[in-house]
C-alpha cells in the first residue's frame with residue numbers, strides 16, 4: 001500500500017544512491033539539519049540519505065583532522081612542515097575543487113604560488129585563503145561554513161600556546177582555524193594563544209587535546225549514528241504500524257459506513273414502527289370503543305339469552321306435550337286412513353268391480369265433411385245412437401246404452417281423469433287396478449289413454465297422481481317404491497317395449513301365490529323414483545310400439561300395449577307392506593276385414609278382442625271355465641278380469657255414420673261387460689311377523 005505521507009516536490013532528488021529515499025531519510029536529514037561537523041559543510045536535509053551523508057561527513061572530518069593535525073613524527077623541521085602545510089592546503093583545495101566539480105558546482109579560483117605575508121593582517125578573523133582568493137582571482141568568494149553546533153575545542157592548552165607565525169598562508173590558515181575553533185568554543189572575546197612552532201611539546205599537547213576532543217566528538221557522532229541507524233527500523237516499524245493503522249482505519253471506516261447504513265435503516269424502521277404504532281393506537285382506541293359496545297350488547301344479549309332459555313325450556317315442555325298429542329293424532333290418523341280405505345273400497349264395490357265408461361270422440365277438423373250419427377245423451381250414464389240411414393234405423397230399432405259414465409265429445413281429459421282418480425287411490429291402498437280402452441280403430445283409445453303432449457291422457461295423469469299421493473302417504477309413515485314394465489302383444493307375440501333385444505317372453509303363473517297372480521318372464525322392470533323418469537320410460541315404450549296407417553287412423557296402434565305399475569308401500573313403524581298394481585291397457589283397434597290392408601294383423605287383433613269378449617261373457621254367465629288362455633291378451637288380463645282387481649273399461653266410439661255398425665257392436669259389448677259381476681277384490685296387505693311374513697289378504701266387504 002502506498003504511503004499517504006506528502007512527497008517533497010520542491011526538493012531535488014540526489015544522484016543515484018545506495019538505496020531509494022525513504023521517509024526515514026527525510027526525518028534523518030531533518031534531524032541532521034543542524035549538525036555541523038567541526039566547522040565543515042552543514043548537511044542539507046532531505047537531499048542526501050544517511051548512507052551518503054555520514055561517510056562524506058566522516059571523510060571531511062578526517063580531512064580536517066588530517067589537515068589540522070599533521071603527524072608530528074613525520075615532519076621535523078619548520079620549512080618542511082610549512083611545505084607540508086602548503087602542500088596539504090593545496091591538496092585540500094584540489095580536493096575541494098574535485099568535489100565541487102563532481103557536484104556540478106563552480107570551481108574555486110586557483111591558489112597563487114606565493115602569498116604576500118603582509119597582505120592580510122594577522123589579527124583578522126577572515127579566512128586568509130578566501131580573502132586571498134577574493135583579491136587575487138577577483139572571483140566570488142567561497143565561504144566555508146562556520147561551526148555553529150560543533151563541540152568546543154579544548155582551550156586550556158591553546159590559551160598557553162605562543163602566537164602563530166605570520167610568515168605563510170598556511171600558518172595564517174592554521175591560526176584562523178584555531179581561532180575559529182576557539183571562537184566556537186569560548187566566544188570571540190578570548191583570542192587563543194599561538195604555540196610557537198618550535199614548542200613541539202605544546203603542539204603535541206595541543207594535538208592531543210584536539211585528538212581527545214575529536215575522539216569524544218567522534219564517539220558522540222558514532223552514538224548519534226547508532227541512533228540514526230535505528231531510525232529506519234523504527235521508521236519501517238512506524239510505517240508498518242501506519243499501514244496497519246490505515247488498514248484498521250479503512251476497516252473502521254467501512255464498518256462505520258456499514259453501521260451508519262444500519263443506523264439509517266434502523267432509524268427508518270423505527271419511524272415506520274412509530275407510524276404503525278400510532279395507527280395501531282388509533283385502531284386500539286376504536287377497538288376499545290367497539291369492545292365497549294359489544295360488551296354492552298353482550299350483556300343485553302346475555303339477559304336475552306337467559307330469557308330465551310327459560311322460554312325454550314317452556315317450549316320444550318310444551319313441545320313434548322304436543323309431540324305426545326301428535327303421536328296420538330298420528331295413530332288416530334293411521335286408523336282413520338284404514339277406515340277411509342275400507343270405505344273407499346266399499347264405494348268402489350258399490351260402483352262395480354268392472355266399470356264401463358263410454359266416450360264419444362269429436363270429429364276432427366280434417367273430418368268436417370263426414371256424416372255423423374245422431375247421438376242423444378239422455379243423462380250422464382245413458383246414450384242413444386241413431387243411424388241416419390232410415391232403413392238401418394228401422395231394422396236395428398232403438399239403440400240406447402247404459403254405462404257407469406258417458407262422456408260426450410265435449411268432455412275433456414280432466415273430466416275423464418276425475419272419474420279415474422279414485423281407482424288410482426285404491427292401487428296405493430294395495431288393490432290391483434286395470435284400466436283399458438276398447439273400440440274401433442280411430443275411435444280415440446290412444447287419445448284417452450296417452451293423450452297428446454298439450455293435453456295428456458289417463459296414463460301421464462296417473463303418474464302425477466301417484467307421486468303426489470306417495471308424498472302425502474310419506475307423512476303417514478308410508479314409503480313407496482314403483483316398478484314399471486311396458487309390454488306389447490303384436491300378432492299374439494309378447495314384446496318388451498323397454499328393450500330391442502329379441503328374447504323369449506312368457507306369461508307364467510306366480511308360485512306360492514293366489515292362482516290369479518301371473519308374471520311375464522324376461523321382461524325389463526325399471527324402478528322409478530320420480531315422475532320424469534317414468535315419463536321418459538313411457539316415451540321410449542311409445543316409440544317402440546308398432547303403429548301403422550289404417551282406413552280409420554293414420555297412426556293406428558296395431559298392437560295391445562300394457563303398461564304395468566307395481567306400487568310397493570312399506571310402513572316401518574307398523575311393519576306393514578302394501579302391494580298394489582295398475583295395468584293400463586291401450587288395445588289395438590278393431591277393424592272390419594273388408595277394409596283391412598294387413599289381414600293377418602287384423603285377424604289377430606279381432607281374434608284377441610273376440611276372446612276378450614268371450615271371457616267377459618263367460619264371467620257374466622258364471623261359467624265354470626273361463627277361457628283366459630285362448631289369447632295372450634285375456635291371459636295377461638286374467639287377474640284384472642276375473643279375480644282380485646278393480647277394472648275400468650273405456651269404450652271409445654267414433655261419431656260418424658260410416659262407423660255406425662262398429663259403434664253399435666262396441667257399445668253392445670261394453671253394455672254386456674258393464675252388467676258383468678265378478679268376485680270382490682281383495683286388498684293385498686302383509687303384516688311382517690318376527691320369524692316370517694304372513695299374507696293377510698283380507699276379503700273386503
Ligand SMILES: Nc1ncnc2c1ncn2[C@@H]1O[C@H](COP(=O)(O)OP(=O)(O)OP(=O)(O)O)[C@@H](O)[C@H]1O
Nearest residue numbers: 361362441442443444445446447553556557588589
Ligand atoms: N276426444 C278427442 N278429442 C279430440 N281428438 C280426438 C279425441 N279422440 C281422438 N281424437 C283424435 O282422433 C284421432 C284418432 O285417435 P286415436 O289414435 O286415439 O284412435 P285409436 O282408437 O287409438 O286408433 P287405433 O286403434 O287405430 O290406434 C287422433 O288424431 C286423435 O287425436
